[in-house]
Amino acid sequence: MTIGLRIAIVAYEQALPSALYGLGEVFYAVERFRERNESVRSLEWRYLLVGQDDRMSSLPCWQADERVDVVILPPCSAGQTPVCPPDWLVAWLHQQHQQGAVLASACGGACVLARSGLLDGRIVTTHWLLEETFRQQFPNVRLNLDAVVIEEADLITAGGIMAWLDLAMRIVWRYYGAILVAQLSKYLLWDSGEREQRYYRRFQPPKQHGDGAILKLQQWLEVHFQTTCPLSQLAEQAAMSPRTLQRRFLAATQLTISSYVQHLRLEKARELLETTVLPVEQITWQIGYDDRASFNKLFKTQIGLSPKAYRQRFSGASSVGRT
Incomplete structure (x- = not known):
């Protein structure tokens, strides 16, 4: 029997609601397409709730002691940056990573991972507007703000606010291949063409230096x-x-x-x-x-x-x- 893929979408306090729900919609679509081929592994996605959120209480959720294969930190709402994650979430992220989970983030979600220390020494991307703040707070993380998505064996990071969709499609490609991604692209009207974040990035000259x-x-x-x-x-x-x-x-x-x-x-x-x-x-x-x-x-x-x-x-x- 094929072992199913288990994905946790972390619903932290400042997470962008459209990304939280949108990621779920993408993975729901994956499961629908997958049902046409029973030999392909199943997909189970749920949320990991961080704090009380009545909007999410009726949705499928993981318990903190359950093991998953992929952990996703969605982008934060416009104009916000994630606060320091609670100690239990940091411990949970470390535990899941040690057990082999792939860590993934989009936009400000990288800040949550960076605050856990799991990005130290790693090459990652995030939104170009967060560059100055990110470099100040996380000097041990190596930023590449030209890329929309950077993928390594155990880490996938995506740049812009709407790059949560690029992130989701990269995860689908990794575990289900190009054919299913092509099907999803047509269904979602998503442009699968390659692009770089530097096409969109604008020069933000630092002016808060005090000189x-x-x-x-x-x-x-x-x-x-x-x-x-x-x-x-x-x-x-x-x-x-x-x-x-x-x-x-x-x-x-x-x-x-x-x-x-x-x-x-x-x-x-x-x-x-x-x-x-x-x-x-x-x-x-x-x-x-x-x-x-x-x-x-x-x-x-x-x-x-x-x-x-x-x-x-x-x-x-x-x-x-x-x-």
């Missing part, structure tokens, strides 16, 4: 990013030596000045590609570059798409005036 002189320079660069300005001139404007400016700027922003300006220019390029029909050559010139070929190469390296492909994917203006 007033560097903050003032950041504000100046945001207005004059298209102007090539010598380091000596920037240092004079900041009233410090070039060497001191470089050191303090790097300490405050974790970027060199040239990298910072590059990020500002690419952000402006993305904005113009999304909102205008300006030729790429003109955008290249407007943001401070002279050579389109070099700009195209830089854009593709940093964003993961060529300017043309980016515009086709994200522009609301690319079809203006066309039939």
Whole structure:
């Protein structure tokens, strides 16, 4: 007899309700498709309740002493980050992992796993907006915010708020294969095409560093990013030596000045590609570059798409005036 797959969806206090219910719907659909082939292992999914939640009380739940094969930490609701998990949940996560369970998270759910210590030294992804907070709170975790999903033998992490669906489909692919994923994709109208989180990630310059002189320079660069300005001139404007400016700027922003300006220019390029029909050559010139070929190469390296492909994917203006 084929041993069934047991999945626990952790319903912690700040978990996104649509993800909690949506994950259940995906796994319910898997079981329906699976019933057509009795040789395929069954799937049993339930919730693990953390705290009192009347909305979940009538749904199938695991007891804390039951063993599962996959543990899922869903994303948290918009604008929230999970509080420190209770001691019993941390102990339960460690126990399940030691017994061979695969740990999985989407978006802010990675914070719950990180607070348990189970992500130390591991390469994971989470939502790009959580980067600064995550790096401060969990310095021993290695972030890769370019990827939508990162999968290892015993750990699967997904990035964005809606990436819980990508996470669920990756779990289905691992245990049930590509054919069932293809069936589910058609049923759910889910695009199974590969994509990366860096397509969507926006530059969020750190400004809470407490260095007033560097903050003032950041504000100046945001207005004059298209102007090539010598380091000596920037240092004079900041009233410090070039060497001191470089050191303090790097300490405050974790970027060199040239990298910072590059990020500002690419952000402006993305904005113009999304909102205008300006030729790429003109955008290249407007943001401070002279050579389109070099700009195209830089854009593709940093964003993961060529300017043309980016515009086709994200522009609301690319079809203006066309039939």
